[in-house]
Amino acid sequence: MMQGMSPVSRTVTPALNLPETFAFSQSSLQAYEDCPRRFWLAYAEQLPWPAVEAEPVSEHEQLMRLGSTFHLLVQRAQIGLDPELLGAGLEPPLGDWFNAYLHHRPTDLPSDFFEVERILSMPFGVAATPLNGSGHAMAQTTPIYRLAAKYDLIAADQTGRVVIIDWKTARKRTDPANLRQRLQTIVYPYVLVEASAKLPWGPVQPEQVEMRYWFTAAPGQPVVFRYDRAQHEANHERLHHLLEEILAGQREVDFPTVYDTEINRKRFCSFCVYRSRCNRGVTAGNLDELADAEDFFAVDADTALEFTLDDVTELAF
Numbered sequence: 001m002m003q004g005m006s007p008v009s010r011t012v013t014p015a016l017n018l019p020e021t022f023a024f025s026q027s028s029l030q031a032y033e034d035c036p037r038r039f040w041l042a043y044a045e046q047l048p049w050p051a052v053e054a055e056p057v058s059e060h061e062q063l064m065r066l067g068s069t070f071h072l073l074v075q076r077a078q079i080g081l082d083p084e085l086l087g088a089g090l091e092p093p094l095g096d097w098f099n100a101y102l103h104h105r106p107t108d109l110p111s112d113f114f115e116v117e118r119i120l121s122m123p124f125g126v127a128a129t130p131l132n133g134s135g136h137a138m139a140q141t142t143p144i145y146r147l148a149a150k151y152d153l154i155a156a157d158q159t160g161r162v163v164i165i166d167w168k169t170a171r172k173r174t175d176p177a178n179l180r181q182r183l184q185t186i187v188y189p190y191v192l193v194e195a196s197a198k199l200p201w202g203p204v205q206p207e208q209v210e211m212r213y214w215f216t217a218a219p220g221q222p223v224v225f226r227y228d229r230a231q232h233e234a235n236h237e238r239l240h241h242l243l244e245e246i247l248a249g250q251r252e253v254d255f256p257t258v259y260d261t262e263i264n265r266k267r268f269c270s271f272c273v274y275r276s277r278c279n280r281g282v283t284a285g286n287l288d289e290l291a292d293a294e295d296f297f298a299v300d301a302d303t304a305l306e307f308t309l310d311d312v313t314e315l316a317f
């Protein structure tokens with residue numbers, strides 16, 4: 001039985017053949033929602049990335065590297081290492097980002113438990129297996145995939161209050177209305193509630209959860225979303241509907257490209273590694289023209305599966 005009050009996972013008969021260790025995530029689901037072909041190429045075919053995502057390339061790579069380093073610094077500060085030592089001699093803009101964190105770090109977090117860079121997951125979709133020779137319609141169900149989330153920081157206390165923090169290093173603060181619709185905002189609290197029963201600070205009810213985005217570009221203006229049971233049920237429906245749609249596809253043609261409009265080219269294709277394969281232009285988008293950093297698509301560079309088998313074995317249940 002799931003931790004929230006949502007109904008159990010729906011039974012699906014997958015046509016799509018994904019690797020056994022595949023774990024769905026906010027980024028793979030978002031890839032599907034933005035452009036089904038992108039999901040097919042990145043996760044079903046696991047195609048290497050034939051084009052750079054953004055120009056200038058060196059600046060883009062530099063920002064990606066700095067973003068990772070910032071996460072590492074904050075992670076160390078959150079577990080109690082001396083911020084002065086951590087912040088000494090940082091290159092720009094890392095020094096400014098870290099200073100912003102030190103001056104505007106959240107001070108109202110629950111403080112009994114801190115989970116840093118924690119991965120949680122839950123069964124996602126079940127397949128029906130008929131029971132032996134009974135001739136009845138009864139069947140047992142087996143989970144077929146997992147839905148996983150990797151959290152920058154989870155802060156919890158004995159009363160069950162939980163705050164999820166996601167550190168963002170993009171150039172601009174994302175519009176809260178856009179952020180509200182993103183799969184990250186759906187998946188993170190949903191998985192946390194569902195996977196919380198076996199954690200030391202669980203189980204957690206939806207009303208006890210808050211999702212907070214913190215921006216280096218606007219450190220005094222975090223975006224905060226409260227969670228509740230109605231959202232949890234709506235999220236359950238949305239996520240399982242997405243899963244059913246994805247698993248119903250079998251071939252490339254079942255995963256259409258996003259409509260070829262000027263807006264979609266600018267928003268999705270120009271920052272997508274597959275644009276030459278899709279004949280959607282040869283030049284990478286310029287980072288200065290990226291309206292919303294959340295639209296940027298980057299598959300985990302190490303693996304298209306995003307979570308390795310080792311990660312999966314340490315998941316909550």
Ligand code: SF4
Nearest residue numbers: 035257269272275278
């Ligand atoms: S280039 Fe455009 S159409 Fe092709 S996968 Fe990327 S977003 Fe989709």
